[in-house]
Each structure stands twice: as C-alpha cells, then as structure tokens.
Amino acid sequence: MNFGTGSVSGRAAANQMEWTVNNAFKTYKDMDHPKSMMDVALIQNVDPIDIGLGSSEKGTTVVPTKRKKTMTSVYLKFFETAPDGKSRRCKFCGQSYSIATATGNLGRHLSNRHPGYDKSGDSVTSSAPQPITVVKKAQQQGKQQMDYDHLNWLLIKWLILASLPPSTLEEKWLENSFKFLNPSIQLWSGEQYKAVFREVFRSMQEDVKATLEQVSSKVSIILDFWSSYEQIFYMSVTCQWIDENWSFQQVLLDICQIPYPCGGSEIYHSLEKVLKMYNIESKVLSCTHDNSQNAIHACHTLKEELDGQKLGLFCYIPCAARTLNLIIEDGLRTTKAVISKVREFVLELNSSAEMSDYFIQLTEAYQEGSWKFPLETSARWSGNYQMLDIVCKAGKSMDGVTRKYEETIVGRMVLSPAEKNAVSIVHAYLEPFYKTTNNICTNKLLTIGLVLFFMDHISEMITLCRDSRHSSDWLKNAAEDMATKSRSYTTQVCNIFIFMTAILDPRIKCELIPESLSSGNYLEEARTLFIRNYSSSHFSSMTSGYGAPEIEDGGGVSFAEEIARKKRRVSLSNATDELTQYLSEPPAPIPTDVLEWWKVNSTRYPRLSVMARDFLAVQPTSIAPEDLFCSKGDEIDKQRFCMPHDSTQAILCIRSWTQGGIKLKYKSTEIDYERLMELAAATTADNTAGLDKKQK
Numbered sequence: 001m002n003f004g005t006g007s008v009s010g011r012a013a014a015n016q017m018e019w020t021v022n023n024a025f026k027t028y029k030d031m032d033h034p035k036s037m038m039d040v041a042l043i044q045n046v047d048p049i050d051i052g053l054g055s056s057e058k059g060t061t062v063v064p065t066k067r068k069k070t071m072t073s074v075y076l077k078f079f080e081t082a083p084d085g086k087s088r089r090c091k092f093c094g095q096s097y098s099i100a101t102a103t104g105n106l107g108r109h110l111s112n113r114h115p116g117y118d119k120s121g122d123s124v125t126s127s128a129p130q131p132i133t134v135v136k137k138a139q140q141q142g143k144q145q146m147d148y149d150h151l152n153w154l155l156i157k158w159l160i161l162a163s164l165p166p167s168t169l170e171e172k173w174l175e176n177s178f179k180f181l182n183p184s185i186q187l188w189s190g191e192q193y194k195a196v197f198r199e200v201f202r203s204m205q206e207d208v209k210a211t212l213e214q215v216s217s218k219v220s221i222i223l224d225f226w227s228s229y230e231q232i233f234y235m236s237v238t239c240q241w242i243d244e245n246w247s248f249q250q251v252l253l254d255i256c257q258i259p260y261p262c263g264g265s266e267i268y269h270s271l272e273k274v275l276k277m278y279n280i281e282s283k284v285l286s287c288t289h290d291n292s293q294n295a296i297h298a299c300h301t302l303k304e305e306l307d308g309q310k311l312g313l314f315c316y317i318p319c320a321a322r323t324l325n326l327i328i329e330d331g332l333r334t335t336k337a338v339i340s341k342v343r344e345f346v347l348e349l350n351s352s353a354e355m356s357d358y359f360i361q362l363t364e365a366y367q368e369g370s371w372k373f374p375l376e377t378s379a380r381w382s383g384n385y386q387m388l389d390i391v392c393k394a395g396k397s398m399d400g401v402t403r404k405y406e407e408t409i410v411g412r413m414v415l416s417p418a419e420k421n422a423v424s425i426v427h428a429y430l431e432p433f434y435k436t437t438n439n440i441c442t443n444k445l446l447t448i449g450l451v452l453f454f455m456d457h458i459s460e461m462i463t464l465c466r467d468s469r470h471s472s473d474w475l476k477n478a479a480e481d482m483a484t485k486s487r488s489y490t491t492q493v494c495n496i497f498i499f500m501t502a503i504l505d506p507r508i509k510c511e512l513i514p515e516s517l518s519s520g521n522y523l524e525e526a527r528t529l530f531i532r533n534y535s536s537s538h539f540s541s542m543t544s545g546y547g548a549p550e551i552e553d554g555g556g557v558s559f560a561e562e563i564a565r566k567k568r569r570v571s572l573s574n575a576t577d578e579l580t581q582y583l584s585e586p587p588a589p590i591p592t593d594v595l596e597w598w599k600v601n602s603t604r605y606p607r608l609s610v611m612a613r614d615f616l617a618v619q620p621t622s623i624a625p626e627d628l629f630c631s632k633g634d635e636i637d638k639q640r641f642c643m644p645h646d647s648t649q650a651i652l653c654i655r656s657w658t659q660g661g662i663k664l665k666y667k668s669t670e671i672d673y674e675r676l677m678e679l680a681a682a683t684t685a686d687n688t689a690g691l692d693k694k695q696k
Contacts, residue, residue: 075106078114090114150676151178152188156196157673160655160664163639165647166193194646196666201650203665204657208251211662212278215249217241218285218312218614222622223271223299225258225290226640233262234640234648237274242613246599248445252656253278255649264297271298272305281306286497286618287316291323313533315497319622320451321440323489324458325629328381328433330481334474335388335426338419342387343377345398345413348405350374355405362397369393378631385434388427391420425475432461441626445594448498449505449512451620456514459486490516496525504612506588506597530579534611578608 079088079097087096088106092114097106155169169175170190178185188196212219219241227233237253254277256270275281287302289295299316306314332339349356356373363371371394376383390398402409415423436454440446465471466479499522503509510518582605588597594616602609627633643651654664663670 075103075110078110079106149188150679151185152193153671153673153676154680155187156193156200157664159193160651160658163643163651163655165644165651166190166197167644167647169193194650197647197650197654200664200666201654203668204654204662206668207662207665208253208657209278211251212239212280215241215280215283216244217283217610218617219280219283220286220288220617220619221253221271221275221284222288222619223267223290223295224622225292225295226637228643228645228648229641230645232645232648233258235267235270236652237271239278239280240619241617242595246595246602246613248595248617251660251662252653255652257645257649262294264294264301267294267298268301271302281309282311284311285313285315285614287314288319288619288622289316290622291318313497313529315495315618317448317498317618317620318489318492319620320455320489321621321623321625321628323485324433324437324440324455325381327458327462327482327485328430328437330478330485331426331430331433332384333478333481335422338391338415338423339384339387341413341415341419342391342423343379343383345402345409346375346377346387346390348409348413349401350377352408355401355408358404359394359397359401362400363394366394366396368395368397376631378634380631380633381434381437381629383631385427385430388423388430391415391423392427395420425472429461429465429475433458437625437629441629445616446620446625447501447505447508447594447616448493448618448620449502449508452493452498452502452514452517453508453512455486455489459483459490462486490514493517496522496529499523500526500529500611501615501618503583504608504615505594506601507590507592507594509583509587511587527577527579530608530611531577534607578605581605582608 076088078091080091081088081099082096086099088099088101089096090109092110095109097109158164159166159168167190169187175187178187219239222238222240224236224238225234235256235258237256238250239253240248240250243249254274256274258266258270260266271287275284284306287299289299296316296318303314303316306312349359350373360371360373363369371390375390376386378384398415402414436458440451440454443450462479462482466476466483471479494516499513499517502513502517503526510523598609598612598616605612621628627636640648640652658664664673665671
C-alpha cells in the first residue's frame with residue numbers, strides 16, 4: 001500500500017492488501033477452549049505485535065520509542081497535503097480532511113484509527129509498506145466477563161438478518177479488517193459457523209413443533225418454489241392459523257430441496273414428510289399453491305391421501321396474486337418497449353442529483369405532482385406502473401430534462417407522440433388494476449372472500465375493455481388474453497369449499513359473492529357442510545376457549561348471564577341454524593377488522609365461529625402480495641438465488657423464525673442479544689474513555 005498516494009501496490013493482484021499477523025496468536029481451532037469474550041480493548045505489558053500492511057514480506061521491526069509530547073508537528077507529519085492545497089490525506093489509510101481541519105481532530109483520527117502510530121518512528125515514508133506496532137492495553141480488574149464469544153455470536157446475528165451464508169466470513173478482507181482493529185480477535189472457521197447454525201436450527205425447530213402441538217384449530221398450508229444459482233429446486237412450506245384470541249399466526253415449517261426431476265411426485269413426498277414431522281396431517285384444512293402443474297398434481301395427491309384416511313375436509317387453492325400478475329403482464333405487453341425507455345430515463349435521473357433536482361423544479365413549475373427520489377425502477381408491477389405514471393403525469397418535465405441534458409440522455413430514451421399515446425391508453429386502462437393491487441398489498445388480513453371480490457372487479461374491467469367499440473384492436477387483443485386467465489382462475493375456485501370460506505367473511509357474505517359462485521346451489525351445500533362438520537355432537541370438543549367471559553368477581557358465571565345464555569339457545573333453536581341467522585344480517589363495512597368482528601360476535605354464533613376460525617385462515621395467495629408486486633421481492637429473490645445449498649435451509653428458516661418472535665437458541669439455551677449489545681456498548685465506551693484519557 002503506497003501511503004503517499006493511497007493506491008494499492010505490491011506483488012500480484014491476488015496478494016493485494018493481504019494482512020498478516022505473527023505467530024503470537026493461535027487460531028480458534030488451535031486453542032484448548034474457545035474464547036469466552038471478544039477482546040476488544042488494547043492491552044499493555046505484552047510484546048508488540050507487528051501487522052504488515054500491503055505485503056507478505058517481512059518488514060523491519062520498529063523499536064518503540066518514548067512518545068513525544070503532543071504537538072502540531074507530530075500530527076501533521078502523518079498527513080500529506082493534496083496537490084490542490086485544499087485537503088490533507090492520512091498516510092496510513094488515505095482518509096482525507098479539509099486543510100482547515102483542526103489538528104486536534106487529526107490527532108483523534110490517528111488515535112482511534114491507528115493506535116500506536118506514534119511508535120512507528122519519526123516519519124512515515126511512501127516508498128515501502130511499513131509495519132505498525134500495536135500496543136495492547138491491560139484489562140481492568142473486575143471487568144464483567146461475557147457468557148458467549150461476543151463477536152462471533154453478533155456475526156451470526158448479522159448473517160441471519162442479512163441472509164448471508166457462513167462462507168461470507170471466510171473472506172480475507174473481512175477477517176483482516178477485524179485483525180486491524182484488534183489482532184487478538186479470532187473468528188470461528190466456516191465449518192464451526194455451519195455447525196452452530198445446524199444446532200440453532202434444530203433447537204428452534206423443536207420450539208416450532210411445541211407451538212403447533214398447542215394449536216386447537218385447523219391450519220392452512222402455503223407452498224412457494226424457487227431455484228438457486230446451483231440449479232437446486234426448493235419448496236418453502238408455511239403454516240397459518242387463527243388462535244384462541246382471534247389473532248392470525250404464521251410460521252415457516254421448513255425449506256425442502258425437491259429432488260430431480262422436481263415433479264409432482266417429488267413435491268408431494270417432500271410435503272408429506274414435513275406434515276408428518278410436525279404431526280399436523282389431521283389438522284390441515286387447505287393448501288395454497290403457486291399455480292404450477294407440478295404443485296397442483298402434488299396437492300391433488302395429498303387430497304386423495306387425506307380423503308382416504310378420512311381426516312376431514314381438505315381443499316387446494318390457486319394463488320390469486322400470481323394469476324393477477326399474469327393478467328397484468330398481458331395488459332402491459334404492447335408497452336413493454338416504451339416502459340424500458342422510460343426506465344432508462346429514470347435511472348439517469350436517480351444517478352444524477354443535478355438532473356433530479358431540475359426535474360423536481362420543472363414538476364413544481366408545471367404543477368405535475370410531487371416526486372420523491374430515488375424513483376422506483378423495479379421491473380415488477382409497481383415499478384412498471386410508475387414508469388407509465390411519469391409519462392402521463394410529468395410529461396412536460398420529462399421533455400424539459402431531455403432538452404437540457406440531450407448530450408447525456410441518448411436519443412433512444414426520447415418518446416415519440418405515438419408511444420406517448422399508447423402509454424396514456426394503457427395507463428388509464430390499468431389504473432383500476434393498480435388500485436386493486438395496492439388494496440391487496442396493504443390489507444391487514446387478506447381473506448378468500450375479499451380476494452374474490454377484487455378479482456370479480458378485475459374481470460368486469462377486462463370485459464368492459466374487450467367489448468367497448470372505443471378500444472383499439474391491440475388493446476382488445478390484450479384484454480382477450482387477460483380474460484382467458486381470469487376465467488381459468490374463476491373455474492378453479494368455483495366450489496363449495498371456496499364458497500363457504502368466502503361467506504364467512506362478514507364483509508362479503510352472500511351479497512358481495514361473485515356471480516359465478518352465487519349462481520349454483522352452494523348455499524344449501526354450505527348449510528349441510530356446516531351442520532355435518534360443526535354439529536352440536538362435536539361442539540363440546542371444538543369450542544374450548546370460546547366461552548363467554550366471566551363476569552362476577554367470584555370467578556363464576558352470574559345468574560343473569562345464565563338466563564341470557566338460555567334465551568340465546570332458545571333463539572338459535574327457533575332459527576333454522578346459526579348460519580341462516582348470520583347470513584340474514586347485512587354485511588359489515590369493508591374496512592371492518594374481520595378477526596375483531598368474530599371475536600366480538602363469537603358468543604352469538606358459538607358453532608359458526610369455530611368454523612370461521614378454521615376457514616378464515618385459508619390463504620388466497622401463496623406469496624405475500626407485496627413480495628410479488630413490489631420491489632421488496634427483488635431482494636428476496638436475490639437472497640434465495642445466491643444462497644448455497646449447505647446454508648439455505650438453516651439460514652432462511654432461522655431468519656423467518658426470529659422475525660416471527662421465536663427466540664434464537666443454541667442447545668436449548670436462549671441467546672440474549674440485548675445483553676450482548678449492552679456489553680458491546682459498554683466495552684466501546686471503556687475503549688473510548690481510555691483513548692481520550694491517553695490523548696489528554
């Protein structure tokens with residue numbers, strides 16, 4: 001490393017910036033016992049440690065000299081003045097400071113970033129890499145010891161949150177960065193990190209099993225699939241249910257590698273293994289898949305197996321979000337080339353502060369709305385629609401930026417009048433689709449009933465466009481393809497199971513059910529289904545946790561409440577059944593919290609509420625809608641694609657479990673990260689105080 005210029009020099013490029021530490025420090029696996037804490041402080045009264053920077057060749061040992069009294073000349077000789085005379089650059093690391101920077105700040109930089117700089121001799125030359133002698137500071141007596149290897153456990157947390165494989169920590173530059181801060185730091189080997197992750201995965205998986213054992217209701221399963229850079233096909237299996245307090249619960253069960261040839265049979269056997277491992281075969285009510293033929297085949301096989309064992313109701317459901325995404329792709333088809341042009345323009349805006357500021361000035365002058373940078377440029381639906389939005393709502397500002405920066409913005413980014421007209425037509429046509437996806441993405445609990453309500457609206461918009469005499473032929477053709485996909489989805493969800501799930505949403509009931517479902521004899525079938533599966537003979541075992549709240553302080557039910565309950569039972573017996581009474585009332589407003597509504601009304605409909613708790617957990621999508629329609633999905637796809645096989649299951653499961661509130665454990669012992677962070681902060685404070693004292 002050339003201290004004079006800040007550039008990297010040395011032997012081969014592969015050896016650039018290769019830092020070394022002498023044999024005074026053992027590696028982790030050479031030690032009899034792992035370190036119990038991160039030695040962050042510098043320690044005195046030990047032999048100096050030379051850290052060679054920029055070269056693997058042995059440097060000349062510098063004999064420590066007595067530190068001189070702090071003076072301006074002592075600091076300035078470790079900085080060089082830039083040719084323009086406006087800044088100074090550190091000869092050690094290349095950090096630049098304004099020429100007006102106080103020398104005290106330069107001194108603090110040297111003390112904090114380069115401890116021992118004053119022991120490196122009277123001068124630092126820029127010709128050959130020189131060693132820096134780091135003097136270690138003795139640990140204070142009585143300092144609190146840490147229970148875990150502090151740094152390594154914090155790095156494990158980082159890997160989990162960032163979805164990075166343990167091999168990340170085998171990167172020499174990262175390891176040597178820690179060595180630069182403190183040569184005594186020892187990171188675990190890659191294999192040790194993997195072993196820890198496997199044990200953490202096993203411990204947390206036991207907690208997931210224990211949680212599912214306590215679930216008294218039915219559960220629903222959702223499947224998602226992807227391939228990694230190693231061309232390995234994966235399936236995630238997620239379980240969802242509604243607990244006794246009417247709170248929606250979700251937990252990732254497993255991430256499975258689907259063996260070659262990755263067909264329906266292989267998917268089924270992998271799914272069956274997961275269900276048996278968690279012992280929930282008898283609890284599964286539904287499975288939502290990704291619309292692929294292999295997944296449909298696997299779900300059909302599972303249904304045959306469960307029906308054969310007479311384990312109760314089971315249905316598999318297509319993903320509404322993926323269907324809607326394919327429908328929208330057909331609508332965007334004719335403007336894909338134009339959207340690509342606009343995206344290039346927006347990328348230029350995002351990369352240039354000058355251009356984006358000028359764009360904002362123009363939008364304010366032309367009153368073309370407010371735009372927040374950086375603008376989204378994702379190739380997903382939300383990003384594509386924003387490209388259309390910019391052309392239609394900020395067209396004058398786009399033209400103004402193009403004229404001013406015509407040398408920067410190449411000609412291919414400029415839109416012709418015909419292209420602008422096509423964008424305007426598609427933007428107006430797809431605006432209801434955008435509003436629909438926004439509602440789907442932001443809804444607190446996305447139920448089957450609400451999704452069918454939205455999909456029915458989408459179908460109506462497609463029909464209007466296709467049948468309108470004002471629509472262009474190219475738009476009608478696109479609408480016809482969109483209608484085909486919409487009809488396919490409607491056909492798949494047209495059954496008694498979906499009908500029952502939809503009407504149990506108090507906002508939907510029978511009034512807002514799509515015509516394709518309301519035209520059949522589904523209501524009578526639903527009543528039969530309710531009476532057969534949630535009859536009074538099964539009621540006593542199914543309604544645990546749904547009793548009315550105790551009223552009197554003595555803990556028992558009051559005399560008045562007993563009378564009220566008898567009257568409710570008489571009222572229900574006079575009605576045909578609870579389902580008829582429930583449907584006879586008008587639907588709740590769309591903004592209503594569905595689970596809160598049922599929590600309040602469960603005493604009015606004790607049997608129907610049990611059914612609602614089971615069926616409302618059924619998911620209409622196999623993926624979170626925002627992960628499919630918005631740029632958030634790009635990051636998820638990248639993490640999944642880049643994860644190596646030996647880390648995929650453990651890292652992604654542990655991350656999902658910790659985000660869901662399950663404590664990270666190692667051999668059944670909880671890792672207290674709050675305490676670890678407190679210890680890290682305390683150690684940092686001690687070091688800072690020590691450095692300040694030394695500087696004074």
